[in-house]
Amino acid sequence: MPILEVKDIEKRFGLLQVLQNISFSLEKGETIAIIGSSGSGKTTLLRCLNFLERPDKGRIIVNSEVIFDAADPSTQRENEVREKRLHFGLVFQNFNLFPQYTVLKNVTLALELLANKRPDYKQRKKAIQVEIQDRARALLSQVGLSDKLDYYPHMISGGQQQRVAIARALALEPDILCFDEPTSALDPELTGEVLKVIRELAERNTTMIIVTHEMDFARDVADRVIFMDEGVIVERGSPQEVFGNPKEERTRQFLTRYNQK
């Protein structure tokens, strides 16, 4: 049974059709890479999954529960959306760390705010806070930043900031972790450290959707690859199929252009 089913998603911005007929599913522990040129709708798709955009049509199903149905406004209520979006985590292209908080606090903040609502919070306040701190420290050590806990975002490199952002997203234990071009804002020499962290997550069977321009990385890490162009899924398959033996002309053109660079 798939952990995520996306059914027939459509999205328009005014007259511009950004997504059309998008359907795919994702198994637990699987990594999907979404590739395609700029403007192909990849990012909008991720934003739809994370409720940052509202699809005009279609359904999103997580663990057999319909968490979004464009035809059913009761799935779109603000309060419920806030809980349902926690099925997903999102790592942004521009990191979007909170500048006024330390690395550690960036990771703990959302956990602390959510813990406030736990029924046992008042009695176990101390213990819960210790738990949260420990979890954040463990995650930051997992991404190799144990020595930067008390630094502020502007004091560390872009690659380090992105690794903090990954730890921050992992802290809420999302079912599906989404990456929106996680290395596009980084200098080439910094992309490696971020890709390494994502690769380790894949080895731990984290369920992930990765929008990326790093073709070699996608080929290595992804279990399946989706190629998008002009708002539709043009081709999908294993990395061997899509990269090694693309069936569609548009995929071939795209990959040729990439290989020339």
Added chain:
Amino acid sequence: MNDVSVIISRLTESFLLNCRLFALTLAFSLPLGLVIAFGSMSRFQPIRWLVRTFVWVIRGTPLMLQLIIIYYGPGLLSMAFSWPSGISGRFVAATVAFIINYACYFSEIFRGGIESIPQGQYEAGQVLGMTKMQIFFRIILLQVIKRIIPPVGNEVITLVKDTALARIISNKEIIMMAGEYTNKGLIWPLFATGIYFLVFVGVLTLLLGWVEKKLGYFRV
């Protein structure tokens, strides 16, 4: 009567009115300005339109005129409402006029500050399951404050000196007090008032610099 120490103590006493007006205006116009800022950014068009028109009127007319209208208006229009008679009525009316006027100026500074925060900060909060209130108060507000300290500082310093306008509805603030001596041919008290303002603004400038330094630990 014209003893230097007596004059100075009377000047100081009247400067306390300037100080009270300053403190009350600041305490109320800052939060009110935030409310007005939200109004001027409202997604509901009639509210946005109403609030922006109000801000236009208040910023577009002299504070001196607003003081006169607020103080004398209710009586002249024979409204049911009237200010308490005497000194307290004049002071309350002046305070209300100042609060409304400064709230409008602050609201535009706040709006600019809030709109300058990148959308990504809101989105990062959203995907982490935060409420709108949490996003605003835990993530956005401090970044806005850091960005708007210099323009707010400008307004605050202007406010110190604007308090002298309260005399137009007979609040005996420091320049009005000094004027009484000028009428008697004694000019130095008027010059002395400048020192009061200079010192006050000097202290404020140091304070603003301190706040700016305090918020220097992060970058936006």
